[in-house]
Amino acid sequence: MPIPKAELHLHIEGTLEPELAFALAARNGVELPYADTGALREAYRFEDLQSFLNLYYELMAVLRTERDFDDLADAYLARAAVQGVRHAEIFFDPQAHMARGVGMGTVVEGLWRALGRSEETHGVSTRLIMCFLRDESAESALATLDAAKPYLDRITGVGLDSAEVGHPPAKFREVYEAAAALGLRRVAHAGEEGPPEYIREALDVLGVERIDHGLRCMEDPGLVERLVRERVPLTLCPLSNVRLRTVDVLADHPLPAMLDAGLMCTVNSDDPAYFGGYAGDNFDAVRESLGLTPAHLRTLARNSFLAAFLSDDEPRRAR
Numbered sequence: 001m002p003i004p005k006a007e008l009h010l011h012i013e014g015t016l017e018p019e020l021a022f023a024l025a026a027r028n029g030v031e032l033p034y035a036d037t038g039a040l041r042e043a044y045r046f047e048d049l050q051s052f053l054n055l056y057y058e059l060m061a062v063l064r065t066e067r068d069f070d071d072l073a074d075a076y077l078a079r080a081a082v083q084g085v086r087h088a089e090i091f092f093d094p095q096a097h098m099a100r101g102v103g104m105g106t107v108v109e110g111l112w113r114a115l116g117r118s119e120e121t122h123g124v125s126t127r128l129i130m131c132f133l134r135d136e137s138a139e140s141a142l143a144t145l146d147a148a149k150p151y152l153d154r155i156t157g158v159g160l161d162s163a164e165v166g167h168p169p170a171k172f173r174e175v176y177e178a179a180a181a182l183g184l185r186r187v188a189h190a191g192e193e194g195p196p197e198y199i200r201e202a203l204d205v206l207g208v209e210r211i212d213h214g215l216r217c218m219e220d221p222g223l224v225e226r227l228v229r230e231r232v233p234l235t236l237c238p239l240s241n242v243r244l245r246t247v248d249v250l251a252d253h254p255l256p257a258m259l260d261a262g263l264m265c266t267v268n269s270d271d272p273a274y275f276g277g278y279a280g281d282n283f284d285a286v287r288e289s290l291g292l293t294p295a296h297l298r299t300l301a302r303n304s305f306l307a308a309f310l311s312d313d314e315p316r317r318a319r
């Protein structure tokens with residue numbers, strides 16, 4: 001029996017397995033530039049975050065209807081449940097869909113069809129977190145927040161993803177202020193490829209409650225001390241870090257050092273269809289490659305529930 005856990009860093013578009021991508025392409029009359037699922041899997045060799053993002057955005061072309069988003073989310077929830085996930089906080093990227101003429105309503109209502117029945121069908125509770133693409137403008141992010149206003153009963157929080165370097169968190173100060181005023185919880189990717197300074201900025205300027213990745217905090221002892229003191233959860237994604245070459249091999253991953261430093265680490269899957277595994281696979285991989293003890297694994301699982309947005313109370317870590 002896999003250990004019960006919450007998944008806090010999961011891009012729903014990154015759960016699009018090659019088989020489903022081809023099935024949706026056929027259903028929607030979309031042509032994919034790959035002969036078959038085998039040829040597509042061959043393309044899953046990434047140099048860095050950007051080389052992955054190029055494929056991630058390309059494959060999204062097959063997602064067009066509410067039913068597509070329902071099928072995508074339902075397939076993820078079924079796989080997550082088998083791996084011990086009891087609660088999933090799911091990122092989605094509306095700008096990537098709206099740019100293709102797929103409306104906010106199609107995305108949210110489609111995802112909600114699967115999420116709304118997930119506790120019953122899969123035993124997994126869920127939250128939705130809407131991400132802004134940081135390589136798009138702040139104005140575009142504000143327009144996206146505006147487009148989400150009819151759906152705020154279904155959206156728990158906002159996040160920030162896509163190409164990190166050159167797009168510091170402070171660019172989104174205004175949109176995060178507006179999101180907070182709407183009662184939305186706040187997270188942001190920071191310190192995946194970007195410098196430790198981006199982690200500080202996400203906390204100080206955007207008022208985030210969790211940092212997605214946060215790996216590069218380890219370069220800045222003062223920042224580590226602060227993250228420990230303030231018990232800021234970090235949503236780490238070990239298999240993602242290997243596939244995107246943030247770490248060379250899993251055995252070099254700083255997770256053990258981060259746990260020893262007292263950081264509130266969680267283990268997550270990021271884009272499991274692309275990075276070689278779902279949440280349970282990430283737990284198995286760090287246990288095997290990093291020699292984590294059963295006590296470490298219990299800490300990681302407990303942290304995942306502590307860091308989850310499970311209560312609708314005021315943010316735990318107010319600005």
Ligand code: ES4
Pocket residue numbers: 011014049056161162163189192240270271
């Ligand atoms: C992402 Cl691994 C990663 N980093 C930043 N943005 C993303 N969107 C989907 N996966």
Ligand code: ZN
Pocket residue numbers: 009011161189212270
């Ligand atoms: Zn991510």
